[in-house]
Amino acid sequence: MALKKARFAGTWYPGTGRECTRSMKQYDEELASQFGEDERSSSGFSGGIVPHAGWFFSGKTSYAVFRSIADRAAASGTVPDLFYVFGMHLPPDGPNYLFLDEGFETPLGPLLLSSDAAEKLSMRFDFVHETAHDSASDNTIELQLPFIKHFFPEAEIVTVGVSPDEGAVSIGEAAYEIAHELGRKPCFIGSTDLTHYGPNYGFTPQGIGGQSVRWVKDCNDREVIEAFLSAEPRDVIRRALSSHNACCPGAAAAAIASVRRGGTKKGFLIDYTTSYDRHPDSSFVGYAGVLY
Numbered sequence: 001m002a003l004k005k006a007r008f009a010g011t012w013y014p015g016t017g018r019e020c021t022r023s024m025k026q027y028d029e030e031l032a033s034q035f036g037e038d039e040r041s042s043s044g045f046s047g048g049i050v051p052h053a054g055w056f057f058s059g060k061t062s063y064a065v066f067r068s069i070a071d072r073a074a075a076s077g078t079v080p081d082l083f084y085v086f087g088m089h090l091p092p093d094g095p096n097y098l099f100l101d102e103g104f105e106t107p108l109g110p111l112l113l114s115s116d117a118a119e120k121l122s123m124r125f126d127f128v129h130e131t132a133h134d135s136a137s138d139n140t141i142e143l144q145l146p147f148i149k150h151f152f153p154e155a156e157i158v159t160v161g162v163s164p165d166e167g168a169v170s171i172g173e174a175a176y177e178i179a180h181e182l183g184r185k186p187c188f189i190g191s192t193d194l195t196h197y198g199p200n201y202g203f204t205p206q207g208i209g210g211q212s213v214r215w216v217k218d219c220n221d222r223e224v225i226e227a228f229l230s231a232e233p234r235d236v237i238r239r240a241l242s243s244h245n246a247c248c249p250g251a252a253a254a255a256i257a258s259v260r261r262g263g264t265k266k267g268f269l270i271d272y273t274t275s276y277d278r279h280p281d282s283s284f285v286g287y288a289g290v291l292y
Helices: 015-029 037-043 055-076 115-124 145-151 166-179 210-229 233-243 249-261
Strands: 047-050 081-088 096-099 127-130 157-163 188-193 268-274 282-289
Touching: 015 145, 015 210, 047 055, 047 249, 055 145, 055 166, 055 268, 055 282, 081 145, 081 166, 081 249, 096 115, 115 127, 115 157, 115 166, 157 166, 166 188, 166 233, 166 249, 188 249, 210 233, 210 268, 210 282, 233 249
Parallel strands: 047 188, 081 157, 081 188, 096 127
Antiparallel strands: 047 282, 096 157, 268 282
């Protein structure tokens, strides 16, 4: 048994606990005027959609979701003790991935795997099994782990790479059922960025310039965000595959299927931004933070 190394620490996000905490404090200050009282005081939590670019571009958006979950947990008096984190850039009808080892290193300390929850999920579906020494170098999940460790230091996790197909819905629903069979208090996170626009990504249907930025923000990203907010997992996959507006729609769909299995019917847009807002360029990416 071993911990998976934090391969992106020090590059895509801060490499030490002190630096991670400093960044989160800055996000708090930036978000102070952005949070409404409904997000801070509403009780209950079930999950969220978060981005996974480097923290310079999307860390604030991910932080906003985890902060909202923590605020709601505090208000309800029920703190999540198990996080399912769905991610990975995978094609339709491909294999799904499940991590089965001791856990993950983060700059803030280790996050341990919920072995019973992971093993039960493994028994229900065919997965490629990953270990600390044999796993993909994947940013989609790793960049969320310091936020979980910061807000929920005692929580355990299960990490799943999910293809964008009908299996994503089945895996998400099963994750919810397993958590409740085990008497856990789960929270379900789907990691995806939105439209990858510009020459760097070979996607320029609106040309180059200001009109392309407006189209991504107001039309293409908005299309998949609406599917997030209506909590329709199959619609997320359909829209993403047809409009190229989410890079990990299977992950988002699995998280949404989990929260729907628990009775959640809609989401709330907590934060939205693009890499263009931080660094204007002809190629840019959209990021949304959604709370369930």
